[in-house]
Amino acid sequence: MVAQAIAQATAEAITYPAVGAALDIEGVSHAFDIDGATLPVLDNVNLAIAPGEFVALLGPSGCGKSTLLRLVAGLEKPRAGALREDEVRITGPHPSRVVVFQDPTLFPWRSVWDNAALGLEAQGILKTQRHRVDAVLELVGLTSFRNAYPHQLSGGMAQRVALARALVNDPKILVLDEPLGKLDSLTRISMQAELVALWQRKGFTTLLVTHDVEEALVLANRVIVLSDRPARITADIAVDRPYPRHRGDPYLAGLRKQILGLLGLEATW
Amino acid sequence: MSTYSVSDATAAAAAAPRGSVRLANLSGSYGVGLAASLAWLAFGVSSLYWPDLGDWSRTDSLGIGAIVIAAFVLFGTFGADYLGGAGEALRKRAPWLVALGAFLTLWEVATAKFAWLPLPFFPPPQSILEVYTDDLPKLLDSVFASVKLQLGGYIIGATVGFLTGVSIGWSQKIGYWVHPVLRFIGPLPATAWLPIAFFSFPSSWSASTFLIALATGFPVTVLTWSGVASVSSAYYDVARTLGAKPSFLVLKVAIPAALPHVFVGLFMGLGSSFAVLVVAEMIGVKAGLGWYLQWAQGWAAYSNMYAALIVMSLLCSGAITLLFRTRDRLLVWQKGVVKW
Numbered sequence: 210m211v212a213q214a215i216a217q218a219t220a221e222a223i224t225y226p227a228v229g230a231a232l233d234i235e236g237v238s239h240a241f242d243i244d245g246a247t248l249p250v251l252d253n254v255n256l257a258i259a260p261g262e263f264v265a266l267l268g269p270s271g272c273g274k275s276t277l278l279r280l281v282a283g284l285e286k287p288r289a290g291a292l293r294e295d296e297v298r299i300t301g302p303h304p305s306r307v308v309v310f311q312d313p314t315l316f317p318w319r320s321v322w323d324n325a326a327l328g329l330e331a332q333g334i335l336k337t338q339r340h341r342v343d344a345v346l347e348l349v350g351l352t353s354f355r356n357a358y359p360h361q362l363s364g365g366m367a368q369r370v371a372l373a374r375a376l377v378n379d380p381k382i383l384v385l386d387e388p389l390g391k392l393d394s395l396t397r398i399s400m401q402a403e404l405v406a407l408w409q410r411k412g413f414t415t416l417l418v419t420h421d422v423e424e425a426l427v428l429a430n431r432v433i434v435l436s437d438r439p440a441r442i443t444a445d446i447a448v449d450r451p452y453p454r455h456r457g458d459p460y461l462a463g464l465r466k467q468i469l470g471l472l473g474l475e476a477t478w
Numbered sequence: 479m480s481t482y483s484v485s486d487a488t489a490a491a492a493a494a495p496r497g498s499v500r501l502a503n504l505s506g507s508y509g510v511g512l513a514a515s516l517a518w519l520a521f522g523v524s525s526l527y528w529p530d531l532g533d534w535s536r537t538d539s540l541g542i543g544a545i546v547i548a549a550f551v552l553f554g555t556f557g558a559d560y561l562g563g564a565g566e567a568l569r570k571r572a573p574w575l576v577a578l579g580a581f582l583t584l585w586e587v588a589t590a591k592f593a594w595l596p597l598p599f600f601p602p603p604q605s606i607l608e609v610y611t612d613d614l615p616k617l618l619d620s621v622f623a624s625v626k627l628q629l630g631g632y633i634i635g636a637t638v639g640f641l642t643g644v645s646i647g648w649s650q651k652i653g654y655w656v657h658p659v660l661r662f663i664g665p666l667p668a669t670a671w672l673p674i675a676f677f678s679f680p681s682s683w684s685a686s687t688f689l690i691a692l693a694t695g696f697p698v699t700v701l702t703w704s705g706v707a708s709v710s711s712a713y714y715d716v717a718r719t720l721g722a723k724p725s726f727l728v729l730k731v732a733i734p735a736a737l738p739h740v741f742v743g744l745f746m747g748l749g750s751s752f753a754v755l756v757v758a759e760m761i762g763v764k765a766g767l768g769w770y771l772q773w774a775q776g777w778a779a780y781s782n783m784y785a786a787l788i789v790m791s792l793l794c795s796g797a798i799t800l801l802f803r804t805r806d807r808l809l810v811w812q813k814g815v816v817k818w
Contacts, residue, residue: 302719304721308715308719314713319734319811328720331721378721
């Protein structure tokens with residue numbers, strides 16, 4: 210009886226979360242051991258993200274951006290420093306911080322609906338919360354594909370299912386690891402608009418890793434530029450423009466030039 | 479693709495004049511059915527027309543039966559449009575019916591009528607029919623004993639193999655202990671254990687069950703293990719960030735992802751367990767089809783041997799069909815699976 214009441218309370222707490230959480234990265238350093246040698250990847254990274262912010266991480270390939278995301282997700286523990294979600298130290302994965310990876314990594318043996326339901330099923334609350342799966346599929350426009358299997362979907366649709374699978378948990382922090390990196394440019398542009406719309410509607414804190422300077426500027430209200438490995442923060446740029454943003458905006462073009470310069474690519478501009 | 483060709487054919491049929499359509503049908507789908515009917519008629523007539531060289535009691539029934547089948551095929555061919563699914567099935571199998579009828583005719587003539595093949599070793603169809611009618615109880619007992627032994631051993635072997643495979647794929651500690659044992663014992667053919675098994679187990683039945691389980695268990699273990707070990711770590715990352723506990727990772731991620739491998743193991747295990755079953759029945763067990771074969775050979779009852787062999791092959795192929803049906807049902811999500 211009591212257990213049931215607690216389960217009920219937990220379920221409701223997950224159903225109606227406060228909007229985005231604050232994320233604090235305090236003096237985080239990390240390294241990998243490869244063949245006995247220690248390879249430093251992150252060097253004293255400090256970053257405070259306010260609730261509901263959309264932050265983009267930009268940096269050269271292999272600089273450790275994805276590692277930082279794995280630390281935020283709780284999939285790995287940092288060698289030094291601490292990460293906190295709303296003042297609570299991150300010690301492991303939690304459905305309030307969900308990751309969307311570059312590959313959709315849908316489970317091929319599950320239908321679209323069952324893939325989207327994964328988080329609720331893993332937390333053991335699917336039975337009472339089935340409507341949330343329906344709602345989130347509606348949100349990403351895949352209701353008519355609910356019974357399809359992943360191999361029947363296009364790349365854009367698969368990535369939308371991955372997004373739905375993350376959003377069904379009502380995350381406080383959405384972690385995006387180049388989620389649009391493998392899509393064709395047209396699908397990419399339309400999904401960027403969808404992402405902004407979802408973020409504005411739900412209000413979760415978003416942390417996006419991308420290679421694409423333009424994508425970062427169109428989506429984020431703060432762009433963090435990282436150095437080559439071991440990654441350090443070299444710039445913290447506020448993008449103070451209203452949404453929806455236009456790619457041809459001269460203000461954004463100026464920022465783009467500045468950021469490409471920071472990444473050592475001014476010659477290509 | 480299929481709609482394209484169907485509409486194409488319909489268009490062609492509509493364009494052609496009526497007479498030529500009927501003629502095309504007669505020489506096309508009807509023609510094969512007619513040939514099938516004729517082949518079976520030939521089989522029936524050949525067994526009734528010439529006198530037998532030996533003393534077989536079922537020649538007349540065989541001949542009449544073949545003619546009845548010929549009549550069924552004939553009616554089925556021309557009435558296919560009114561028979562629905564059965565008519566369609568008959569039309570699809572008509573070429574095989576032609577081949578089968580021709581083969582049976584040839585067999586009948588070559589054995590019972592002219593003895594082109596040496597007689598006791600190559601019995602005619604009617605003597606095999608005689609086995610099925612006159613020796614049915616004994617044959618059924620053998621089938622029942624074989625199925626019981628095979629099923630028991632296979633289920634035990636598949637279950638133990640699956641559980642072992644999942645445990646060593648999941649836990650390195652268990653793998654450390656089980657892997658060398660598996661490596662040492664696994665590749666040994668299960669039949670090599672026969673002599674030891676038969677004196678160390680209390681009954682020949684339990685010894686054979688153990689051997690069949692062993693033959694099944696090894697491939698199932700190895701393939702389940704490799705299936706679990708090859709699951710992409712990205713799947714686990716996804717599940718963990720969504721709040722999955724270790725039990726969820728095993729039951730809902732590792733096992734479903736490994737299932738295609740598991741079915742390959744079950745298929746291989748089935749094949750090797752058949753071999754063990756027959757050898758065990760020939761050597762130690764006093765029942766079953768293997769024993770029936772051995773017994774028939776002892777009495778030089780060659781028609782009984784052929785009859786038992788046919789039943790055995792039907793059972794084995796039936797078991798494999800059943801396994802593949804199960805797989806296709808469980809793995810509908812797989813694209814382009816190999817069909818059997």
